[in-house]
Amino acid sequence: MKKKIILLLMLCFVVNPLNSLILSLDKVQASSDQASIASDNNENSPFGVNGHVFRRYYPQERDTAFSKMAEVGAKWEREEFTWDFIEPTQDQYDWSGYDDVVLKANANHINISGLIAYSAIWASTGKGLSDEDKYLPNLDAWADFVGKLVERYDGDGINDALGSPVVQYWELWNEPNLNRFLKINNMVPDDKEFWYGQLLKRGYQAAKQANPDSVILSGAVSGADVYFLNRVIEKTGGCYFDIFATNILRNLSAPEEFMIGYDTLQYQLGQSIGFAKKYNKKIWVTEAGWPTDVVSEEDQADYIARLYSISLSFPDIEKIFVYTFRDDSSGDWGMVRNDFSEKPSFFTYKFLSEKLQGTTFRNQDDVIGSTTIDNFEGSLSWNLWNFSGATSSFEKKDFGGNKALKVNYNLPYDNTSAYISLNKNAYLGGGNPVIKFKIYGDNNLNVCIRIIIKDSTGEIFQGYAVRSPYSGWQKVIVNFNDSGQRAVHWGGNGDGVIDQPASFESIVIDKEKDKENPNVEVKGSIYFDDIAYCYDNNLLFKNHYLKDGQEIITLWSKSGSSTKNIFVNGDSAEGFSKIGASAAQTISSNGFLNNFNINESVYFLEPNVSSSSSLSYFINPKTNPFGYSFWWDYGIPNNTIYRDWFFTQVVPNNSYLYS
Numbered sequence: 001m002k003k004k005i006i007l008l009l010m011l012c013f014v015v016n017p018l019n020s021l022i023l024s025l026d027k028v029q030a031s032s033d034q035a036s037i038a039s040d041n042n043e044n045s046p047f048g049v050n051g052h053v054f055r056r057y058y059p060q061e062r063d064t065a066f067s068k069m070a071e072v073g074a075k076w077e078r079e080e081f082t083w084d085f086i087e088p089t090q091d092q093y094d095w096s097g098y099d100d101v102v103l104k105a106n107a108n109h110i111n112i113s114g115l116i117a118y119s120a121i122w123a124s125t126g127k128g129l130s131d132e133d134k135y136l137p138n139l140d141a142w143a144d145f146v147g148k149l150v151e152r153y154d155g156d157g158i159n160d161a162l163g164s165p166v167v168q169y170w171e172l173w174n175e176p177n178l179n180r181f182l183k184i185n186n187m188v189p190d191d192k193e194f195w196y197g198q199l200l201k202r203g204y205q206a207a208k209q210a211n212p213d214s215v216i217l218s219g220a221v222s223g224a225d226v227y228f229l230n231r232v233i234e235k236t237g238g239c240y241f242d243i244f245a246t247n248i249l250r251n252l253s254a255p256e257e258f259m260i261g262y263d264t265l266q267y268q269l270g271q272s273i274g275f276a277k278k279y280n281k282k283i284w285v286t287e288a289g290w291p292t293d294v295v296s297e298e299d300q301a302d303y304i305a306r307l308y309s310i311s312l313s314f315p316d317i318e319k320i321f322v323y324t325f326r327d328d329s330s331g332d333w334g335m336v337r338n339d340f341s342e343k344p345s346f347f348t349y350k351f352l353s354e355k356l357q358g359t360t361f362r363n364q365d366d367v368i369g370s371t372t373i374d375n376f377e378g379s380l381s382w383n384l385w386n387f388s389g390a391t392s393s394f395e396k397k398d399f400g401g402n403k404a405l406k407v408n409y410n411l412p413y414d415n416t417s418a419y420i421s422l423n424k425n426a427y428l429g430g431g432n433p434v435i436k437f438k439i440y441g442d443n444n445l446n447v448c449i450r451i452i453i454k455d456s457t458g459e460i461f462q463g464y465a466v467r468s469p470y471s472g473w474q475k476v477i478v479n480f481n482d483s484g485q486r487a488v489h490w491g492g493n494g495d496g497v498i499d500q501p502a503s504f505e506s507i508v509i510d511k512e513k514d515k516e517n518p519n520v521e522v523k524g525s526i527y528f529d530d531i532a533y534c535y536d537n538n539l540l541f542k543n544h545y546l547k548d549g550q551e552i553i554t555l556w557s558k559s560g561s562s563t564k565n566i567f568v569n570g571d572s573a574e575g576f577s578k579i580g581a582s583a584a585q586t587i588s589s590n591g592f593l594n595n596f597n598i599n600e601s602v603y604f605l606e607p608n609v610s611s612s613s614s615l616s617y618f619i620n621p622k623t624n625p626f627g628y629s630f631w632w633d634y635g636i637p638n639n640t641i642y643r644d645w646f647f648t649q650v651v652p653n654n655s656y657l658y659s
């Protein structure tokens with residue numbers, strides 16, 4: 001692939017160096033246009049918080065609540081509109097509290113995502129039972145209420161609240177996949193998914209009738225439970241929402257950590273994208289957070305920084321709402337305490353919202369010094385085994401000038417124990433192994449991928465890699481240092497410890513164990529590439545973003561601190577810790593930031609070039625094989641003078657150098 005790009009560049013220069021300049025400037029222009037839209041328009045911001053101000057704050061605290069949210073850089077607030085509070089008796093409404101909340105949010109330039117929940121008691125089909133508001137409501141009453149609510153806050157001058165404050169985004173119910181939040185009682189059919197589908201459809205139609213510009217979120221499913229919503233869609237015969245909402249709350253574990261039942265953040269986001277792409281929807285993470293009575297306040301701040309850096313590296317994740325803005329009756333999840341005093345996460349969030357709003361994600365490095373197991377550029381040396389009636393085939397396939405492994409899989413519909421194993425024995429040296437690879441899937445919800453390694457005693461460990469791989473390249477890390485990834489093991493000395501040295505054994509393509517729906521045909525194609533290993537102590541996270549022509553790098557480690565030499569595209573950089581301290585960083589002449597301390601707090605770097613000779617070095621593929629493509633693809637950040645100099649003086653005279 002590199003060779004092709006170089007050749008192409010050479011041709012450009014030979015024909016007309018100015019073409020390249022124009023091309024490059026166009027790209028810079030296009031990306032800064034995109035970025036400026038996002039940074040000027042609050043609506044496009046990914047930064048949200050759960051406030052629920054009407055329910056969880058005293059009326060006299062509302063001004064402080066919204067001004068503190070504005071101060072921290074939140075552009076979105078998720079607000080529960082409690083039906084039973086607004087319409088406690090049929091056709092008798094009290095809008096006053098919510099009118100005030102919406103006006104105050106609007107005045108502070110904070111958009112509201114309105115969560116409509118739960119049933120008014122009088123409309124509940126479980127009236128008189130415990131948790132009566134959590135039962136399915138009478139659907140005519142529900143549609144009537146949704147219509148009136150949306151009409152009141154659509155700003156069209158008809159039946160509006162005083163001052164016509166606006167709420168345009170509406171979420172229909174909260175966590176309907178959990179019985180705790182949506183129950184049915186003596187319904188025919190006795191099928192919650194069918195009934196939630198009806199609730200979603202009736203609410204969607206009522207909202208669109210009241211305000212054709214309203215945007216509807218599916219009721220956030222807990223834990224990226226895409227299977228629940230997929231069944232809802234199948235049973236409703238249509239997709240009655242515009243945005244897929246999911247709640248990804250975590251208690252103990254770091255965002256990158258795998259726990260059975262929790263998964264990693266990447267695992268849940270990847271699965272959400274597979275689902276959302278299948279139905280051509282975008283994704284909002286409507287709850288994500290850590291309570292400070294479980295993790296330390298410092299860890300909460302670090303985890304929130306990593307939450308945003310990871311989430312914004314995925315395509316289609318549009319917004320993330322931290323749960324919650326303030327400590328409240330649900331626990332100490334807040335970024336401010338009950339008295340509005342700030343926790344460290346408040347300053348971290350403020351810094352993140354300033355730095356990352358309006359950025360475009362570019363790419364991700366996740367490791368220093370990995371060893372390739374296979375990049376599929378040479379001869380194919382894997383064995384393909386089919387179990388219990390599975391069939392499959394594989395081939396090396398060109399993918400954008402690069403070769404990848406394409407696997408066609410077919411797991412029979414009536415056999416849940418069928419799976420496919422791609423085997424290649426590879427020695428993993430002597431460290432705590434991390435297996436990494438790239439995958440390009442087909443948005444099939446019923447596929448999951450696992451990685452098998454074996455320790456020196458013959459003990460087998462099965463790590464969870466990805467579910468519902470989506471149609472787009474995704475980088476996957478399986479870190480066997482996580483106890484969750486070592487939880488499934490058998491054979492050998494059976495101690496759950498990876499006795500060294502270990503070996504890579506296989507990639508497994510299996511049916512996702514969707515208990516409600518085991519008899520589905522699972523068939524399609526998946527590509528794999530760049531299968532490699534490294535050791536846990538070399539795992540770091542390095543995401544690259546672009547904002548107004550400036551590269552922004554976020555850097556952190558999952559646990560502990562270590563000193564590394566980091567490659568950076570420049571000869572100097574501004575550095576920022578999570579609370580915004582700034583210090584110039586000295587970078588060696590070949591672009592390495594030497595002996596750099598990386599730890600669990602996200603560090604921000606903004607590289608730059610400080611002289612024309614540096615620029616000449618960094619833009620030359622011969623002198624800068626690691627990073628020259630950045631300059632070609634995105635132009636030269638913040639250095640118009642050097643850029644013009646480069647294209648008018650250097651290229652015409654030295655085009656042979658840039659080939």
Ligand SMILES: [Ca+2]
Nearest residue numbers: 151158159160
């Ligand atoms: Ca109206």
Ligand SMILES: [Ca+2]
Nearest residue numbers: 154156210211
């Ligand atoms: Ca209207």
Ligand SMILES: [Ca+2]
Nearest residue numbers: 375402403529
């Ligand atoms: Ca390859």
Ligand SMILES: [Ca+2]
Nearest residue numbers: 459495497499
């Ligand atoms: Ca062992």
